[in-house]
Amino acid sequence: MKKYIKSMAFFLIAIAVLLVIYFVIRGMRGVVGEDYVRGNLTAPAQRVYDYAGVLTASEEEKLEKLIAKREGQIGCDIVLVILNEPLSSYAKAYEDVLGHLSESEYVMVYADNFYDEYAFGYNKPHGDGCVFVDNWDRSDSAYGYAYNWLSTSGRVESRFSTSMIDHVVDEVNSRVNSDPYEAYKSYVNNIYSYMSGHGSPGRFVIPLYAVVIVSVLVAVFYLIGNLTKNIGARTTASNTYVNGGKPKMTVMTDHFISKSVTKRHIERSSGGGGGGGHHTSAGGHSHGGGGGHH
């Protein structure tokens, strides 16, 4: 038993240290975090609208809780809508007001309208906040894409640059097909992260599978590392038994005979590589935004 604890000492200590760090940080955050007071009491309370049935009831509940916490911390509404319906006819109806729309912009129309119609906004109706609409339906797209759009308002619109929006959307799209809950969670946390400045913006989230892979690798290296206790390498050299330590070379000649040169032409190759912005919605409100697809 003692030997076991000695062998595992490193891991046990690491766990103890991390636990301490975790509780310290949690304690600190609890004290420091200032809460904003909600100014808009007319918008609906629901934040997660899963019309497509992508999330389970418990996942929706967990997201609602996380959103409620984050909203208080940054004073902005965070809304999530998940759809699975074609939007082209819906959106095209607004083309007289908005001008021609490309297929990636149908979701934008829906998102802006959704926010406007329900008058979201933490501080006031049509106030600070954002909505992310993810449409799993692919029939609108000639390429078979499922488009999504992040629509920003108020302080969120002013804070978020195009690249920041792209980052939030890209992060969702990088994992939404395999783990939608984690993807949407990253959306909520990234909005919080950018708005509050806590954690470096574009903060890196460690997915569960990475933990599993690293754990397996460490265990494998541990196994291999402790296996190589098979000793007895050859410690004699070719001159170990030679009298005087080295042989006597009585003849040692190297005569140059001739030389030849060959040439080869080297192929060289080259290559190369190429963003959304502020607009007014059909309802007349200013929105920022950007989108992607998966």
Add this chain to the structure above:
Amino acid sequence: MIYKCHNCGGNVVYDPQRKKMYCAHCEGTDSEEPVSGGGIAQCANCGAPLQIKTFQSAGKCDHCGCYQIFEERVSGQFTPHLILPFTISRQEAERKLNTEFGWRTFAPSSFLSRATLQKMEGMYVPFFMYDYHVHYDWSGKGTKVRAWTSGDTEYTETAYYHINRSMEADFMRIPVDASNAMDDTKMDLVEPYDYWALERFQMKYMSGFFSEMYNQGSQQLEPRAHRKAERDAEELMMQSIAGYATLTPEYRNMNVDQKAVDYALMPVWVYEYEYGGETYIFYVNGQTGKIVGKMPLSKPKMIGYSASVFGFMMIIGQLVRMIMEV
């Protein structure tokens, strides 16, 4: 025959640390007296029956613990020319084993335990030492290759050479173990011994240890030494032809002439450990302390510990994720 202490009658053995004959009973040194009797069937001290192996020339009585030497097997034509007395004592050998295998996570718990180490014995292994004179002529062609780039073209220049070498070398005391019981490959790895410590044979050095006389004659074992000389000569020759990209031998002639052969006893500590139906044998060079052997692995330990590491890493990973999301 047994070396008895002329003060107290105890068993006098050669002590590698004191480098003297030593009587543990009265702590006297150099008080030995050879007492004949016994022989391979019967203990010269207590008369109990002995179980002696075919080529064994020294051993211990299981009943009274007396170390004895079977003179017939080390005299006459069986007299060794040389012996390298033990420099490493039993305690030191145990210490070296424990250090070498200090971090032995996956070894079974009884590995290197007191109980198993007690059975370790020091052994003088019979060796033949061969002297050779080697003459080696080598000639052939070699190429040196140079490459460089200019603009979009890569140039490769190949230069051809004619190479001649003649080498003379005297190989002194190439050892070959003359015991069938000892694993040849392992014994080769126990080398090298520092031959400065070789002495003319004296029987008293054998007291306190096991020993074997040669199992086969020097003629029969000579090919092994011959091969070692050839292998080393080839390596030395190749070292003298350095710096070529390719080598094409055209003429090779190696003469290996045996000049002399000596019969010597070389010290080895032997630790045997049984686990899972297998016997793991460890050799500790009785002069240099070099260890040869493969550590036994306990599968349950391997699985248990690795699974624990995996589990702990998962916990650590989760904690890190939680910290990052706080």
